[in-house]
Amino acid sequence: MSFDIDVTLRRGAHTIAARFGADGGITALFGPSGAGKTSVLDMVAGLVRPASGRIVVGGEVLFDSAAAIDLAPERRGCGYVFQDLRLFPHRRVRDNLLFGWRLAPPTRRWMTLDEAVGFLGIGHLLDRMPANLSGGEAQRVAIGRALLCGPRFLLMDEPLSSLDLPRRAEIVTVIERIRDELKLPILYVSHDSGEVERLAAAVVRLAG
Amino acid sequence: MFAPLTPAEWAIVLLSLKVSGVAIVLTMPVAFALAWVLARWSFPGKVLVDALVHLPLVVPPVVTGWLLLLAFGTNGPAGRFLAETLGLTFMFRWTGAALASAVMALPLMVRAIRLSLETVDRRLEAAARTLGAGPWRTFFAITLPLAMPGVLAGAVLGFARSIGEFGATITFVSNIPGETQTLPLAIYSALQLPGGDAMVARLAGISVLLSLAALVASELLMRRSGDGRNTHVL
Numbered sequence: 001m002s003f004d005i006d007v008t009l010r011r012g013a014h015t016i017a018a019r020f021g022a023d024g025g026i027t028a029l030f031g032p033s034g035a036g037k038t039s040v041l042d043m044v045a046g047l048v049r050p051a052s053g054r055i056v057v058g059g060e061v062l063f064d065s066a067a068a069i070d071l072a073p074e075r076r077g078c079g080y081v082f083q084d085l086r087l088f089p090h091r092r093v094r095d096n097l098l099f100g101w102r103l104a105p106p107t108r109r110w111m112t113l114d115e116a117v118g119f120l121g122i123g124h125l126l127d128r129m130p131a132n133l134s135g136g137e138a139q140r141v142a143i144g145r146a147l148l149c150g151p152r153f154l155l156m157d158e159p160l161s162s163l164d165l166p167r168r169a170e171i172v173t174v175i176e177r178i179r180d181e182l183k184l185p186i187l188y189v190s191h192d193s194g195e196v197e198r199l200a201a202a203v204v205r206l207a208g
Numbered sequence: 209m210f211a212p213l214t215p216a217e218w219a220i221v222l223l224s225l226k227v228s229g230v231a232i233v234l235t236m237p238v239a240f241a242l243a244w245v246l247a248r249w250s251f252p253g254k255v256l257v258d259a260l261v262h263l264p265l266v267v268p269p270v271v272t273g274w275l276l277l278l279a280f281g282t283n284g285p286a287g288r289f290l291a292e293t294l295g296l297t298f299m300f301r302w303t304g305a306a307l308a309s310a311v312m313a314l315p316l317m318v319r320a321i322r323l324s325l326e327t328v329d330r331r332l333e334a335a336a337r338t339l340g341a342g343p344w345r346t347f348f349a350i351t352l353p354l355a356m357p358g359v360l361a362g363a364v365l366g367f368a369r370s371i372g373e374f375g376a377t378i379t380f381v382s383n384i385p386g387e388t389q390t391l392p393l394a395i396y397s398a399l400q401l402p403g404g405d406a407m408v409a410r411l412a413g414i415s416v417l418l419s420l421a422a423l424v425a426s427e428l429l430m431r432r433s434g435d436g437r438n439t440h441v442l
Binding site for chain 2: 047149
């Protein structure tokens with residue numbers, strides 16, 4: 001499984017350009033805020049259309065401006081853990097977790113609710129509403145929801161930034177286990193060099 | 209004055225409920241579509257559409273009734289078209305009263321629904337897309353449930369406005385007992401009858417009760433939409 005990404009995006013006066021390839025493991029997108037790290041994830045997820053370029057993940061072309069290919073977000077097979085989590089406020093944790101799982105074709109699912117709940121230790125949260133979760137709990141649910149939609153790869157946007165130190169250590173462990181036990185490739189956005197050094201196999205630097 | 213209603217008075221109340229109920233149910237899809245266009249699209253002439261939708265709110269109701277007469281009357285272009293294609297006529301019929309109150313309720317409904325659509329966090333819709341939901345499923349699973357308090361509040365407000373409709377109705381379809389004589393029109397007629405005071409009081413009481421119930425319902429629905437985001441409609 002590999003990422004092969006070469007995109008440009010115009011944002012107002014300046015242009016965001018990112019070009020990198022990566023194999024498996026965690027690939028960190030590293031750079032100051034405003035460098036366009038989240039925009040790169042949004043382009044890979046299909047939420048933002050690049051001005052030009054090509055996005056290939058695991059041999060599947062998700063976007064190619066020259067060939068007029070632009071897969072809809074729901075067909076890209078990515079699990080996106082947003083920086084602002086975006087749990088659905090009107091659905092219980094259980095229904096948040098199962099939202100993508102129910103939509104995925106059975107052959108694409110590789111994890112059950114029970115497995116995800118055990119993996120993340122969130123069994124006691126299933127009947128709660130998202131508004132009643134702590135930061136660390138909500139972060140686990142967001143990760144679980146992304147894992148359960150049957151993704152081929154994960155996009156994680158600053159998954160530690162809103163957590164206090166003890167919570168951080170817990171989530172880092174979860175991310176390492178996703179990398180090592182589930183062997184899921186991850187595109188990982190961060191502005192913290194320590195975090196990047198600990199987790200990532202490859203680092204892509206985006207200039208501000 | 210709190211004596212039970214006579215059968216004739218009950219008939220007036222039921223006619224009013226029928227006229228307003230049909231008006232709101234049939235207007236809802238139109239109001240939702242207009243609210244969606246105004247909340248989500250940008251196009252040249254949007255200001256004009258916005259102004260047209262709001263016209264019945266600011267124009268004297270008599271003028272709205274007269275415009276309806278021009279358009280939907282026996283010789284009006286829309287009236288003739290509907291009569292020939294669907295056999296649907298409005299003149300001096302309760303359908304005309306429903307059309308008049310629908311037009312008068314439309315701006316209020318569009319405003320409430322538009323406000324609630326604008327508070328729906330579009331980032332949640334994007335998240336649903338990445339989780340495998342297409343645009344329609346995203347609409348029904350995320351957008352519509354989150355906008356629902358505003359949609360219901362819009363329906364209730366529109367209903368209340370429609371129950372009180374007077375000017376456009378009496379201009380468009382006249383004041384015919386049993387056909388177009390809704391609550392306000394019946395109160396107006398009773399006021400002109402010698403000895404009609406008790407009837408006026410009873411019908412006025414019913415009107416106040418219906419309006420209050422609608423207002424309370426809409427207030428509760430708006431408050432339930434959470435986080436105090438939509439605390440008022442107007």
